[in-house]
Amino acid sequence: MACAALHALLLARPRADVFVCDQVSACIPILRLAGGRRKVLFYCHFPDQLLTKRESFLKRLYRIPLDWLEEVTTGMADCILVNSNFTAGVFRETFKSLSHIKPEVLYPSLSTKSFETTVPADIAELVPKRKKFLFLSINRYERKKNLALALEALHELRGRLDSREWDEVHLVVAGGYDKKVLENVEHYEELRSVATKLNITDQVTFLRSFSDEQKMSLLSNALCVLYTPSNEHFGIVPLEAMYMRCPVIAVNSGGPLESILNNVTGYLCDPLPTQFSEAMEKFVRDPLLKDTMGAAGRDRVMEKFSSEAFTEQLYQCICRLTQ
Structure with a gap:
């Protein structure tokens, strides 16, 4: 995701007005380097930290910086969308420091x-x-x-x-x-x-x-x-x-x-x-x-x-x- 973000930032043409990130928020700080009027929209399907098991001490230790990074970088987006009201509730419960953000619900579509x-x-x-x-x-x-x-x-x-x-x-x-x-x-x-x-x-x-x-x-x-x-x-x-x-x-x-x-x-x-x-x-x-x-x-x-x-x-x- 970091490599893809760098490519989009430096090499993609024409210049983007909005970067859309899906699920993985770690690339948002890189996209923010664009500055100016370019914005970042993040679509959160579910907090990543809730999708992995932590059955061992080493796994829990390993996840501490990743969980922190996910919360911080998610909050750097200009707009946050979630896939359901249920996920919006989980978002608020999981990311305590982002309580001031009210994500908008954008339901997934079906490719008919x-x-x-x-x-x-x-x-x-x-x-x-x-x-x-x-x-x-x-x-x-x-x-x-x-x-x-x-x-x-x-x-x-x-x-x-x-x-x-x-x-x-x-x-x-x-x-x-x-x-x-x-x-x-x-x-x-x-x-x-x-x-x-x-x-x-x-x-x-x-x-x-x-x-x-x-x-x-x-x-x-x-x-x-x-x-x-x-x-x-x-x-x-x-x-x-x-x-x-x-x-x-x-x-x-x-x-x-x-x-x-x-x-x-x-x-x-x-x-x-x-x-x-x-x-x-x-x-x-x-x-x-x-x-x-x-x-x-x-x-x-x-x-x-x-x-x-x-x-x-x-x-x-x-x-x-x-x-």
């Missing part, structure tokens, strides 16, 4: 062009047998994503349905997976063990490192998406699902509180299997619910989270900086 140009894969290649009630979970194979909640909710749903309905239920757990990342490997096996323990293996497909074509197919065919992490900074998966007219059942904390309209584009629940399964049952009982909520979800994405909405708000921020 890729959805329109991608050809969906054949759903038969992803699910062994075509099911009437297909549920979908999309997230990385990480413990903090609480993917076991989706499995436990599926198990709870079994008790709410008769045998004929249950036979038509299937859950696809699709997630980012890297065999070089130990947690991905371990958690994948942990989730398979949970499915075996709950006796739902016939109703679950685990999909690792899926393609865009596969994701499109799953979102097109799913009854709804189960979004299980708590206190997610924002979360792009609910936007992708809603754009594809697929309702979302999510935990009632973090970013989903701002992206999902409860009882309109999906359901916001406590992170409990009973509440998730209750919401899942509603989609099984009402065949029109997906269409109604799906249409509302598409409208919401286009209104608040489209590239056009993002562009217009960012443009207004830059205009204010350059006045």
Whole structure:
């Protein structure tokens, strides 16, 4: 980032009016060397110091100067944007010396062009047998994503349905997976063990490192998406699902509180299997619910989270900086 900042400062042409920095604030002091009327806009997705574990004394010691540097350099920006009201609250709690700064919320946008140009894969290649009630979970194979909640909710749903309905239920757990990342490997096996323990293996497909074509197919065919992490900074998966007219059942904390309209584009629940399964049952009982909520979800994405909405708000921020 420091090298990129120096390049932008010294070599980039034409001369910039505003430098836009994303996530890493350490380069801001370099950009400030430009002086004059040139401004720096910083987009904070989440404080970096909260994204790393400090399990050893050496790691904690190592992070002290980095955490201090992040706070000081963040405060040097002329304008600070965050990706949600939730992140704005975390920003204030984390950067105590910046209490005088009130960051503006600029919601991430969804690149809808890729959805329109991608050809969906054949759903038969992803699910062994075509099911009437297909549920979908999309997230990385990480413990903090609480993917076991989706499995436990599926198990709870079994008790709410008769045998004929249950036979038509299937859950696809699709997630980012890297065999070089130990947690991905371990958690994948942990989730398979949970499915075996709950006796739902016939109703679950685990999909690792899926393609865009596969994701499109799953979102097109799913009854709804189960979004299980708590206190997610924002979360792009609910936007992708809603754009594809697929309702979302999510935990009632973090970013989903701002992206999902409860009882309109999906359901916001406590992170409990009973509440998730209750919401899942509603989609099984009402065949029109997906269409109604799906249409509302598409409208919401286009209104608040489209590239056009993002562009217009960012443009207004830059205009204010350059006045």
